[in-house]
Amino acid sequence: MARDELSELRAFITVARESSFTRAAAVLGVSASALSHTIRGLEERLGLRLLARTTRSVATTEAGERLYRSIAPHFDEIRAEIDALSELRDTPSGRLRINSGEHAAETILRPALARFLPAFPDIQVEVSIDNGFVDIVGGHFDAGVRLGESLGKDMIAVRIGPDWRFVVVGAPDYLARRAPPEHPGELTNHLCVNLRLSSSGGLYAWEFEKDGRELEVRVSGQMTYDSIGPVLNAAVDGLGLAYVPEDLARPHLEAGRLRTVLEHWCPSVQGYHLYYPNRRLSSPAFTRLVEALRYRG
Numbered sequence: 001m002a003r004d005e006l007s008e009l010r011a012f013i014t015v016a017r018e019s020s021f022t023r024a025a026a027v028l029g030v031s032a033s034a035l036s037h038t039i040r041g042l043e044e045r046l047g048l049r050l051l052a053r054t055t056r057s058v059a060t061t062e063a064g065e066r067l068y069r070s071i072a073p074h075f076d077e078i079r080a081e082i083d084a085l086s087e088l089r090d091t092p093s094g095r096l097r098i099n100s101g102e103h104a105a106e107t108i109l110r111p112a113l114a115r116f117l118p119a120f121p122d123i124q125v126e127v128s129i130d131n132g133f134v135d136i137v138g139g140h141f142d143a144g145v146r147l148g149e150s151l152g153k154d155m156i157a158v159r160i161g162p163d164w165r166f167v168v169v170g171a172p173d174y175l176a177r178r179a180p181p182e183h184p185g186e187l188t189n190h191l192c193v194n195l196r197l198s199s200s201g202g203l204y205a206w207e208f209e210k211d212g213r214e215l216e217v218r219v220s221g222q223m224t225y226d227s228i229g230p231v232l233n234a235a236v237d238g239l240g241l242a243y244v245p246e247d248l249a250r251p252h253l254e255a256g257r258l259r260t261v262l263e264h265w266c267p268s269v270q271g272y273h274l275y276y277p278n279r280r281l282s283s284p285a286f287t288r289l290v291e292a293l294r295y296r297g
Contacts, residue, residue, distance in 0.1 A: 007038070008038055008039075008041060008042040008045075009042070009071060009075070010028075010075065011024070011028060011035055011038045011039060011042070012039060012042055012050060012051075012064075012067070012068070013068060013071065013072050013075055014027050014028055015035065015039060015051060015058060016051070016060050016064065016068045016072075017072075017139075017140060019057055019058050019059065020057070020058055021035055021036055021039075021058060039051060046063075048061075048063045048064075049061050049063065049064070050063055050064035050067060051064055052064075076140065080283070091120065091121075091122055092120055092122065092123055092283070092284040092285040092287075092288050093120075093122030093123060093285060094122075094123060094124070094283055094285040094286075095123075095124040095125075095126065096123065096124070096125050096126070096142045096143075096285060096286055096289060097125075097126045097128065097140065097141045097142050098125065098126070098127050098128070098141060098142060098143050098144065098145065098274075099127075099128045099130055099134045099136055099139060099141045099143075099144040099145070100127055100128070100129060100130075100144065100145035101129070101130065101131045101145065101146075102129050102131055102227055102228050102229070103228055103245050103248065104145045104161070104272045105127055105129055105145075107161070107245075107247060107248075108145070108160055108161045108272050108293070109127060109145070109293075112160075112292055112293050113125060113127075115292070116288075116289065116292040116293075120285070120288060122285075123285045123288070123289070125289070128141065130198050131195065131197055131198055131204075131226065131227070131228070132197035132198050133146075133197075136275075136276070136277075137277055142276060142286060143274050143275060143276040143286075143290075144274075144275055144276070145160070145272050145273070145274055145275075146272070146273060146275060147269050147270050147271070147272060147273070148269075148270030148271060148272075148273050149269065149270045151273060151275050154277070154278065155275040155276065155277060155278065156275065156276055156277070156278050157273040157274070157275045158273060158274045158275075158290055158293070158294055159271055159272075159273050159294070159295045160271070160272050160273060160274050160293040160294060160295050161271040161272040161295055162271045162295065162297050163268040163269065163270060163271045164245060164246060164247060164268060164269065164271065165245075165246050165266050165267060165268045165269060166206075166207070166243050166244065166245060166246065166266055166269070167243075167244065167245075167246045167249060167260050167263065167266050168181075168187075168206070168241055168242070168243055168260065168261050168262045168266065169232075169235050169241065169242055169244060169249050169252070169253070169258040169259065169260055169261070170235055170238075170240070170241045170242070170258065170259060170261060171235060171236060171237070171238040171257065171258060171259075172256070172257075172258075172259055173238050174191075174235075174238045174239075174240065174241070175259060175261070178190060178191075180259075180261045181241075181261055181262060182262075183262075183265075184206070184208045184215050184217045184262060184265055185215075185217065187206065187217050187219050187241065188217070188219070188220070190219070190221075190240065190241050191220075191221040191222060191239065191240030191241070192206075192219035192220060192221040192240050192241045192242070192243075193221055193223045193224070193225070193231045193234040193235055193239060193240045193241070193242045194219060194220070194221060194223070194224040194225070194231075195224070195225060195226070195227075195228060195231050195243075196224055196225070196226045197226075198226050203218065203224065204243075205217065205218055206218075206219055206243045208262065208265040208266065209265065209267045210264055210265045210267075215265075219241075219243075221239070221240040221241075222239065222240070223239050223240065228244060228245070228248065229248075231243075231244060232244045232248055232249060232252070235258060236252055236257050236258060241261070246266075271295065274290060274293055
């Protein structure tokens with residue numbers, strides 16, 4: 001197979017995965033117009049329409065889906081084998097893709113990678129931020145980060161952080177206007193700042209537990225964000241109660257800008273784990289990264 005044909009197929013696979021010429025072009029390091037020209041050339045050579053394009057999205061046609069399913073796994077195997085060859089090099093190398101929520105990316109991955117990457121200049125790490133649940137196999141990630149209690153049984157998991165907890169916080173002026181809730185059910189009488197999950201599009205339900213009793217509460221309010229940082233800031237601004245990781249709220253709690261409520265209903269959760277499929281072929285670069293992230297507290 002000619003080199004140009006391989007390049008065309010790789011371009012097609014990337015567009016099909018990303019469902020976007022813009023995102024695929026960024027992954028491949030080319031312009032969107034050049035990528036579109038490459039795909040048109042492939043379609044003309046095959047005499048088939050592979051991608052259905054609209055102004056908002058790109059999707060595979062029946063022929064495109066068949067081609068994608070037949071060739072994408074082989075490209076993945078080739079990539080894995082090439083990455084595995086790096087064990088013959090003096091230093092590990094390769095590109096690793098990790099899916100993570102915003103909190104874990106900032107509190108766990110950021111400090112660990114700041115120490116790790118300078119020691120391994122031939123390793124590149126891409127972190128994709130998503131606060132919802134993501135299929136890392138379907139998304140072609142090398143690994144993902146989740147709380148221990150959310151892991152699938154078919155995954156290998158490595159703890160990378162300590163236990164922690166969510167807390168409900170509000171600004172003193174807000175709590176002066178409304179009586180602090182004493183039971184999670186009373187949150188329905190309060191303005192609350194919602195977090196929208198990017199993967200599902202739904203709103204995150206606040207989770208509580210006390211004396212073995214578990215509760216989920218759907219809250220409402222005037223503000224909704226898809227990122228935890230603005231949720232916390234909205235609480236500081238007095239716009240309502242927020243359900244946030246305690247470590248993120250701590251500076252505001254210590255400074256008196258926020259107060260906690262429902263503390264006895266906010267138990268600790270299992271710490272973050274790096275997880276990946278048990279059939280994954282571990283490259284030296286991936287092995288080194290796992291060891292760098294492993295929690296030893």
